[in-house]
Amino acid sequence: MIVAKGLTKQIGSKRILKGIDLEVAAGEFVTCFGPNGAGKSTTLKILALLSKASSGQLFIDGMDVSKHGDVLRKKVGVISHNTFLYDNLSARENLVFYGKMYEVQDLNKRVEKLLEDVGLTYAANDTVRTFSRGMQQRLAIARSLVHNPPILLMDEPYTGLDEMAKGILNSVLQQLSQSKHTVFLITHDFDQGLEQSDQTVVLVGGRIVHRCDPKGIGREDFRHLYLKLVEGA
């Protein structure tokens, strides 16, 4: 589903990514760990087609992103710690706006379903600026799913979430995982990150320094391994 070959990113004289090779199969759940400044968010921006790599190749669904950007954007949804929501529009208006941009069929039905899924039907007509952080993030989850993307990229989505929002995000992730969506999650939270992933990668200093199937490894063992990798880099 996602194949990255030798991705680099250079801004000025600083090399942020130093050659990322990554393969994420269709329906796979991959979690990426790494210390601050490792290049995780830059990697996600490139995978989301928000930023171009300085060199290297990226294929999504077998298509080169440099040639088929507009087609591939329909296949990708992004949840970030920033919500991408307009404060002055209501919850429903935000979803309708993004739905129209993605040319979603049966949009009104889709919007109502998503509002229900994230528990925001009661606040659908309230402007986003009146929402708490947790409500905004729940709406951001709905926004990212409005076009039902087969690939979901998430950059620290648990930041600032209350327990209810965490629960909703976890249940959304479970549903996505069961329905064979491809998920790429960036997080610092070992508990959340290891729970559902099929593959974990550790990014340090702009390079993937470790990848493994976390199912055979205990959380404490992984924590020790991670710290060793970060300290050793």
Add this chain to the structure above:
Amino acid sequence: MNFAGKVRVLLWKEVKSELRTKEMLSAMLVFALLVAVSFGFALEIAKDEVAKVLPGVIWVTLAFAGILGLNRSFVSERQNDCIYGLMLCPVDRSAIYVAKTLMNLMLMAVVELIAIPMFFIMFNYPLPANLGLLILVLFLGTYAFMVIGTFLSALAASTRISEILLPILMIPLIVPVLICAVQVTGGVFSGDLSGVSLYLKLLVTFGAIYSGLPFILFDYLLEV
């Protein structure tokens, strides 16, 4: 959905948001009206001299009112990183620029519709006979101003000093537009239209050049 359809959706979002907050319109309108009232009382000019002074006063007021609005134009896109939300959508990124420019043109039209009659009232000056030409020069001047202004406001919005940077970037580029617009407006007010056609052609040229540039560079600008 084609390009125009996407622009329409983006424009709907802009209009809805502005109608709810009136952030840009109120700042632009209050500034323009304040200047009209202040100059109306402060300048004591003989009636035959007004035609020489008023075009400059009107265009400088419109320019600064426009800059006030442009400073806010991309703020909503930077809040919550909404610009990334737009960049994720399967849309030609120049549609974002076109929708913003159309919105800014609409706001400026509202400001002109209210503020310019106020200048005539405050300076006790009659409406010019050639109203069509006045409307044409207002359109051409505002268009050239807004197409480059919207682009530069996107550029400035990605910095921390956007409110300082925008006028610094913009004023050198709009000075030729203002000179041409003032010359044509002066001709309309005095009734002497002898040199007006050259300045009108220059305004059209600036409008065309300033329209082309953002279409080439806007995509790169969003990457920054």
